[in-house]
Amino acid sequence: MTEFPEHLSRRGALGLALLGAAAAAAPKAMAAPGDVAIKHYIPVRLKPGMDQLALDRWYMTYHAPQVRRAFKAWQRNYVSFRSYLPPTEATARYPIWYGRMTEIQFNSIDDFRATRPNNIYGALQSFTPPPGGWAANTLFDTETSTVPVNPNELHLSLDTPPKELPYLRWVVFYKLPAGVTAESWDQWFKDVHAKELVKAPGLKRFGSYRTVADQTYPRVAEFWFDDYPAWRKAFLDPAPKFTAPAWGGAFPFAETISMFVGENPDVDFIHDDRVIP
Numbered sequence: 001m002t003e004f005p006e007h008l009s010r011r012g013a014l015g016l017a018l019l020g021a022a023a024a025a026a027p028k029a030m031a032a033p034g035d036v037a038i039k040h041y042i043p044v045r046l047k048p049g050m051d052q053l054a055l056d057r058w059y060m061t062y063h064a065p066q067v068r069r070a071f072k073a074w075q076r077n078y079v080s081f082r083s084y085l086p087p088t089e090a091t092a093r094y095p096i097w098y099g100r101m102t103e104i105q106f107n108s109i110d111d112f113r114a115t116r117p118n119n120i121y122g123a124l125q126s127f128t129p130p131p132g133g134w135a136a137n138t139l140f141d142t143e144t145s146t147v148p149v150n151p152n153e154l155h156l157s158l159d160t161p162p163k164e165l166p167y168l169r170w171v172v173f174y175k176l177p178a179g180v181t182a183e184s185w186d187q188w189f190k191d192v193h194a195k196e197l198v199k200a201p202g203l204k205r206f207g208s209y210r211t212v213a214d215q216t217y218p219r220v221a222e223f224w225f226d227d228y229p230a231w232r233k234a235f236l237d238p239a240p241k242f243t244a245p246a247w248g249g250a251f252p253f254a255e256t257i258s259m260f261v262g263e264n265p266d267v268d269f270i271h272d273d274r275v276i277p
Contacts, residue, residue, distance in 0.1 A: 077105035079265035151207030166262030173217035202230035
C-alpha cells in the first residue's frame with residue numbers, strides 16, 4: 001500500500017484536508033499512461049454550537065484562496081459541497097456529519113507528493129487560522145480519505161438525469177474493525193455486502209473506493225438516491241437487514257463517519273464558480 005511522506009501524520013490530516021498540499025516541483029501537464037488520478041475526500045464537521053456561516057466565512061474568504069495561491073500548479077480540481085443538515089432520526093442511527101465536504105484532485109499520487117518538499121509557504125503557520133487557532137480549533141473537525149477519482153468498483157449505475165432538486169449522495173467512510181485485514185474486508189464487501197446493498201430500494205448509484213494511502217478511514221462508499229425520503233426507506237425505516245461478516249456487528253459493520261451532499265458543489269475554487277447545490 002502506498003504511503004504518504006512520514007511527516008504526514010494522522011494529526012497532519014488537518015493540514016492535508018484543508019491545505020491539500022505543499023509546493024515545490026513542476027507538475028505534469030497531464031496524467032501519464034498508467035497514472036491514476038486521485039482525489040482527497042475531506043469531510044469537515046462543524047463542532048457543536050458552531051455556525052455554518054463562520055465556517056464558510058473563514059474557508060471561502062481566507063483559507064481556500066490561500067491554498068490556491070500556494071498550490072494551484074498541481075491541483076486539477078478543487079470544489080466544496082455544503083452538506084445537508086441530517087435529521088435527528090438519521091444521526092441517532094448513524095454518525096452523519098454536518099458541515100462541508102471538499103474534494104481536491106491531482107493527476108496522480110506523485111503529483112500530490114511533488115507539492116510537499118521545500119514548501120515556501122511553510123505548513124499551517126502561513127495560513128490564516130480558524131477561530132481558536134490550529135491547535136485549539138473550536139470550529140470544526142476533519143478527516144481525509146485519498147482515493148481514485150473513479151470508484152474502484154461501480155456496483156450500480158442507473159440513469160440519474162438532471163432534475164429540479166439535487167440527488168442525495170450518502171458518502172460513507174469506513175474504519176476497518178480491529179483485527180480485520182483489508183483483504184478480508186474487501187472480499188466480504190465485494191462478494192457479499194455489495195450484492196445485497198445494490199438491492200436497497202430507491203438506490204440509483206453505488207460505488208466503492210480503496211484509499212491509495214494508509215489512512216484512518218481506508219474504505220469509502222457512495223450511495224445516490226433521489227432524495228432523503230428514498231434514503232430513509234433504504235437505510236432507516238425499516239432497519240436494513242444484511243448478512244453479517246465473520247467479525248459480526250450491526251450494519252454498517254464498521255466504525256464510520258458519513259455525510260449527505262448533492263451531486264453539484266456550491267463553490268468551485270479553481271473557476272470561482274457559484275452554482276446551486
